[in-house]
Amino acid sequence: xxxxxxxxxxxxxxxxxxxxxxxxxxxxxxxxxxxxxxxxxxxxxxxxxxxxxxxxxxxxxxxxxxxxxxxxxxxxxxxxxxxxxxxxxxxxxxxxxxxxxxxxxxxxxxxxxxxxxxxxxxxxxxxxxxxxxxxxxxxxxxxxxxxxxxxxxxxxxxxxxxxxxxxxxxxxxxxxxxxxxxxxxxxxxxxxxxxxxxxxxxxxxxxxxxxxxxxxxxxxxxxxxxxxxxxxxxxxxxxxxxxxxxxxxxxx
Numbered sequence: 001x002x003x004x005x006x007x008x009x010x011x012x013x014x015x016x017x018x019x020x021x022x023x024x025x026x027x028x029x030x031x032x033x034x035x036x037x038x039x040x041x042x043x044x045x046x047x048x049x050x051x052x053x054x055x056x057x058x059x060x061x062x063x064x065x066x067x068x069x070x071x072x073x074x075x076x077x078x079x080x081x082x083x084x085x086x087x088x089x090x091x092x093x094x095x096x097x098x099x100x101x102x103x104x105x106x107x108x109x110x111x112x113x114x115x116x117x118x119x120x121x122x123x124x125x126x127x128x129x130x131x132x133x134x135x136x137x138x139x140x141x142x143x144x145x146x147x148x149x150x151x152x153x154x155x156x157x158x159x160x161x162x163x164x165x166x167x168x169x170x171x172x173x174x175x176x177x178x179x180x181x182x183x184x185x186x187x188x189x190x191x192x193x194x195x196x197x198x199x200x201x202x203x204x205x206x207x208x209x210x211x212x213x214x215x216x217x218x219x220x221x222x223x224x225x226x227x228x229x230x231x232x233x234x235x236x237x238x239x240x241x242x243x244x245x246x247x248x249x250x251x252x
Contacts, residue, residue: 033137037077044073112154112179113248119156120218120227121241123163129222130163131173131188131202134252138213144175147186154179173205173217188217196235206230216251218244 029038051066116132123130133140148169152158154176162184163170172185188205189212196204206217211233219228226238229247239247 040073040077044070047073108179109252110249113245113252115154115156116176117241117245117248119159120220120244122156123160123220124225124227127222127225128160128163128165128170128220129202130159130170130218130220131206132159132218132220133173133175133186133188133206133209134216134218134248135175135177135182136214136216136252138215140175140209140213140215143173143186143188143209144183147172147175147183149183150181151183152181154181199235203228203230203235207233207235210234216248 047066047070051063051070054060054063054066120130120132133143150158150162158181159174161167162174162181169185173188174184175182175186189208190201190205191208191211193208193211196207200221200223202219202221206219206228207230209215210217210230214232217230219230220226221228224238227240227244229236229239229244231251236243236247
């Protein structure tokens with residue numbers, strides 16, 4: 001009959017076991033803090049904390065409600081974040097820790113920003129509409145799942161071909177992370193809370209995604225021939241080349 005081994009703190013292996021578990025827990029929290037699921041977990045912890053407080057205060061029914069709420073959130077996590085979980089498990093399955101990380105220098109970042117700004121204003125001059133989402137710390141796995149995976153190094157010609165009016169992907173958004181185009185033809189969320197009566201769907205959806213994530217969205221309006229920038233739920237209209245370059249340098 002199987003018996004679980006005893007746990008003895010006097011043994012060095014037991015101490016190493018505890019340290020390993022703590023390190024894995026901390027590492028997991030540091031990793032997922034980049035993604036929307038982290039805020040959901042924080043909300044769940046808050047519900048558990050409230051349940052504990054009410055239980056200690058002998059408000060047992062109220063404590064049960066908060067406890068059931070936290071349990072419901074925990075059970076729902078795999079369903080709510082299924083696309084994002086699948087995306088990052090696939091990414092983990094490529095064993096990224098076996099690859100030597102590439103050092104991104106300020107010079108490379110500046111070169112990417114310059115190329116991106118040039119490509120954007122070339123599209124503006126041609127009056128070609130576009131939505132470009134620049135991913136930062138918050139993962140956009142759920143949004144990426146709505147489009148077509150590209151995963152190619154950024155290039156002006158590639159960006160222009162995606163937004164070419166006869167391309168079936170031109171109506172959706174492009175997701176860029178670092179200097180790579182991750183996906184194209186992506187659908188951005190539309191929130192009823194965004195009130196921009198004089199602007200179209202591109203601008204409204206751009207503001208909506210920046211309310212829920214730390215992404216930066218660049219919008220090109222074919223009607224106005226203007227470039228706009230959405231960040232942190234705010235929208236800047238008619239941004240010129242120099243302003244856009246300076247803003248991107250500050251944000252990245």
